[in-house]
Amino acid sequence: MKNNVLSFLLLGAMSLFSLTSCDDGNDYPPQGNSRLSVYLTDAPVAYDAVYIDIQDVRVNYSSDTTNGWQSLGLLRPGVYNLLDFRNGLDTLLISKDLPAGKISQIRLILGNNNSVVVGGTSYPLETPSAQQSGLKLNVHAELVADVEYRLWLDFDAAKSIVTTGSNKYILKPVIRTFTQATSGSIKGIALPAISVKGIYAIQQNDTVAAALPNAVTGTFVLPGLNAGAYNVAIVGDGILRDTTLLGVNVTVGQASNVGTITLR
Incomplete structure (x- = not known):
């Protein structure tokens, strides 16, 4: 044989x-690890473009929301147009081996180069100071050893942009997360x-x-x-x-x- x-x-x-x-x-x-891939996607929105400066994604394995954050490192840090990822489209941000176990939270780190295009004109998106240290997102996902997972960051641009008049726009991200074993x-x-x-x-x-x-x-x-x-x-x-x-x-x-x- x-x-x-x-x-x-x-x-x-x-x-x-x-x-x-x-x-x-x-x-x-x-052995003992899981492969986690993180994708960015978006819900429909009535803007010409929404540019978001994404610099890092960090993960937290513990209940300590202050310490224990680990950088996953983006494949391409920089500016993404959320409107490129509507209607089921997405883009890969990260693909990395992680220790198996429970992930309680992730943190999305944004840069300062955020803007929105309305009627052909670009306006800066102001980011509240409380969000400059990163956006904490609850995940509560259990990663089984030797299984590959996908995590989506569903960025709702329509709810994330607040206008205060006088062509002033503020970014207050509303993001839904969901995972899928693949x-x-x-x-x-x-x-x-x-x-x-x-x-x-x-x-x-x-x-x-x-x-x-x-x-x-x-x-x-x-x-x-x-x-x-x-x-x-x-x-x-x-x-x-x-x-x-x-x-x-x-x-x-x-x-x-x-x-x-x-x-x-």
Whole structure:
């Protein structure tokens, strides 16, 4: 069985395998982490443009609203036109691996370069001093290890801009947050770890994910999987035989535990 499994997997998964070993930097979250992607979107509004200067997003894992804030770092700090993200459109602000657990709040840090365009004329958006340290948004999301999540910041521009007359506009952001799990994962223990040369999630003859077990504990994770059934192939070293688990079901937002697999 070993030669057949290896020849099949190497055709479709060699590059994938090189990216997903437990010790390499890779696109998948390591064990015990969740991948969080933060998106900006907007509700319809009757302005020509609404430019918001977004400089950072910070996360708080604790109930302490003063300390414990951690910067996530934006992919592109700067000015965004909210009207570009109406009617279901959005833009990616952050994609980052975070420790699994509960996120109670996030803080949106704005810069000073905010403006609104009305009737073809641009006006500055004044920001109250109380909001210059950041806008605290309640999230209360539970991030499960080895699952990918999306968090949307739904910026309601129509409610966020207050006009006081004399062409003076004040920015008082009204933002709704919501999260969605976008994938599941398969985890387990493969022993003896030193003899396991690769672990693969296979669906319809396609190798979707690959991993190596932890060299000491044998734990492994196949993350970023869409919902469905997968065959999990554990490839041995030629002395111990390969084994395949058939029909492992993956559910979005959950980690499917296949337990301990011992090669013989």
